[in-house]
Amino acid sequence: MAVQAQRQATAAPARPRPKRVREEEVLVWPDLVFIEFISAVLFTITFVILSVFINAPLLNRANLDVTPNPSKAPWYFLNLQELLLHMDKAWAGVLIPTIALGFFAAIPFIDRSRHMQGLWFGTKYSVRITVITIIYATVVSFGLVTLDAGDTRLTPLVDFKTEMLTRWIPSCPEAAEDVGWPCLRDEAGAKHLGIVSTKDFSKRLEFEVLGVNWPEDLDNIAWPFNDSIGDWDLGFIGLSNIHGWGGEHLNIPAAMAEQVIPLTLTIVVFPGLIIYTMFRLGWVRTRRDVMIVMYTGVIFGYLALTLIGSFFRGEGQDLIAPWNIKVDEG
Amino acid sequence: MSATEEPGKPRNLSERIQLLQDRIYDRLFHNYIWQSIFRSGYPNTPRNQMLVVATNVFLHLHPTRLQRTHVRVTYTYCLGGLTFFMFIVLTITGVLLMFYYVPSVDRAYQDIAALETNVKFGLLMRNMHRWTAHAMVILVFLHMMRVFYTGAYKPPREFNWVVGVVLLVLTLVLSFTGYLLPWDQLALWAVTVGHGIGGSSPYLGDEVQTVIFGGFEIGQPALIRFYTLHVIALPLLAAIMMAVHFWRIRRDGGMARPL
Numbered sequence A: 001m002a003v004q005a006q007r008q009a010t011a012a013p014a015r016p017r018p019k020r021v022r023e024e025e026v027l028v029w030p031d032l033v034f035i036e037f038i039s040a041v042l043f044t045i046t047f048v049i050l051s052v053f054i055n056a057p058l059l060n061r062a063n064l065d066v067t068p069n070p071s072k073a074p075w076y077f078l079n080l081q082e083l084l085l086h087m088d089k090a091w092a093g094v095l096i097p098t099i100a101l102g103f104f105a106a107i108p109f110i111d112r113s114r115h116m117q118g119l120w121f122g123t124k125y126s127v128r129i130t131v132i133t134i135i136y137a138t139v140v141s142f143g144l145v146t147l148d149a150g151d152t153r154l155t156p157l158v159d160f161k162t163e164m165l166t167r168w169i170p171s172c173p174e175a176a177e178d179v180g181w182p183c184l185r186d187e188a189g190a191k192h193l194g195i196v197s198t199k200d201f202s203k204r205l206e207f208e209v210l211g212v213n214w215p216e217d218l219d220n221i222a223w224p225f226n227d228s229i230g231d232w233d234l235g236f237i238g239l240s241n242i243h244g245w246g247g248e249h250l251n252i253p254a255a256m257a258e259q260v261i262p263l264t265l266t267i268v269v270f271p272g273l274i275i276y277t278m279f280r281l282g283w284v285r286t287r288r289d290v291m292i293v294m295y296t297g298v299i300f301g302y303l304a305l306t307l308i309g310s311f312f313r314g315e316g317q318d319l320i321a322p323w324n325i326k327v328d329e330g
Numbered sequence B: 001m002s003a004t005e006e007p008g009k010p011r012n013l014s015e016r017i018q019l020l021q022d023r024i025y026d027r028l029f030h031n032y033i034w035q036s037i038f039r040s041g042y043p044n045t046p047r048n049q050m051l052v053v054a055t056n057v058f059l060h061l062h063p064t065r066l067q068r069t070h071v072r073v074t075y076t077y078c079l080g081g082l083t084f085f086m087f088i089v090l091t092i093t094g095v096l097l098m099f100y101y102v103p104s105v106d107r108a109y110q111d112i113a114a115l116e117t118n119v120k121f122g123l124l125m126r127n128m129h130r131w132t133a134h135a136m137v138i139l140v141f142l143h144m145m146r147v148f149y150t151g152a153y154k155p156p157r158e159f160n161w162v163v164g165v166v167l168l169v170l171t172l173v174l175s176f177t178g179y180l181l182p183w184d185q186l187a188l189w190a191v192t193v194g195h196g197i198g199g200s201s202p203y204l205g206d207e208v209q210t211v212i213f214g215g216f217e218i219g220q221p222a223l224i225r226f227y228t229l230h231v232i233a234l235p236l237l238a239a240i241m242m243a244v245h246f247w248r249i250r251r252d253g254g255m256a257r258p259l
Ligand code: HEM
Pocket: B076, B078, B079, B080, B081, B082, B083, B084, B140, B143, B144, B146, B147, B152, B153, B157, B160, B161, B162, B163, B164, B165, B167, B168, B171, B242, B245, B249, B254, B255, B256
């Protein structure tokens, strides 16, 4: 047994290791222990002072009958809450975070070269790639959120509202059942200023072309994420009632707006565009470079969405300037 | 004359003081009890400096020597170490908070309010716990970015990076479960948002809400679940994962260096 284990251990492929150069080494005591001690002391002092002057919030006692408007998740989840406004909630809240974490965990298994480790920004263009991706991710995140906000005034100075971009789509006539040309049906509760967001847009679009009645004719087509193929009974493993994605029938406009469009944009189109561009420019050359673009994009997209969720979302999750945010405590 | 004087006999005041210092030092550090605790001598020689690191249970997380470049503050910015330090501060302040907190919907809010007003340093402890918790979330992200941009996840450190990702998730979940405990409006509605997100899991929405949040509304079942996860299950798990993380740094040949 032991011999076998030993043989297995030694049979593991020899991995090249950097050579140790004694002259370049220092003793942990005192060199490192000193730094650790000082930084611990500095942090302790900082947080004691901070805690003396700034109190942790304590609002009224929890009350299920009084809903504050807006209700916000803790800041590090505000990005997910922000995503909820733009796509299907299963994607925003569960699947995208899972994919992001899966991607993080997969990074070392995709970029397997040993070179340029242990150095800040080891590859030739990595600083440039990182900076450009940071700017790109920030601009794209803020841009998409603003575009999807429909009737929001883009700037406090210029009175330009994004919904003006799509005003050319007429409203559906009140009475008519089927409409020949694409038009927007006013839903109960929908804002009257045309389109509010892509979600709204696709849910309210109606037309009848070539005998196809959009969207009614598509309602009952089966697909994996709705109930049309029935509930799955997994009672034998204790999950007796496995539910459909949202329990809806196929609603192609909604699926387009909440799944296909936001996901292709955020996972395929925008990352693909920047990677391809920098590849053609010769800046992205190795898997390491691709990982830098993707990791930076995820982290700074996450940061941008966190900032938007924290500082630009007011009552009813409307997009507004930070100085206008008021919380209605209910 | 002077050659015949007995060695060690003090001639003037400064020598007397020196002698006294040596005696005190001897009494303090060369006695039986002290030496039963600390095996190595005072770390003023390279040998003793290495021994002190190798024989002390806390210090032996370190190797005895390190690459000069790794000790430079601008390489790691101490981020991993500071994340760990935040975890320790959170454990200490958290245990103190536990003395005054009962995880019941009827009491939790009053307990926190009373802690702030009636308990000496109670408010300070709560504030410290809150702010260091935020700091830990920020630091763990920064540490991850440091590791990423220095390419320190590359072989042979793939697995330790994955352990790190688990630690990142644990840190976020620890912070989130703690958020509910004060049982105020902020807590309730923030967790209600999370409850909604959990409920949107494809196929398993209801199950997630029942298992993790204890039902379709945030109440006593959610509070006791979050409390138990927050004060014992998750910290224990995090501590174990940190032990693995630190062990693996040593096993993988110390911190990453260019080949
Ligand atoms: C609770 C969370 C964490 C703690 C307490 C922690 C602690 C540490 C410490 C003390 C080090 C030594 C070097 C340094 O300080 O930078 C380290 C290194 C490392 N950490 Fe973490 N870490 C945590 C989370 C993470 C995360 C989220 C990742 C990545 C996803 C990660 C990946 C690594 C890797 C790969 C190394 C080796 C770095 C090298 O060889 O240069 N850790 N960690």
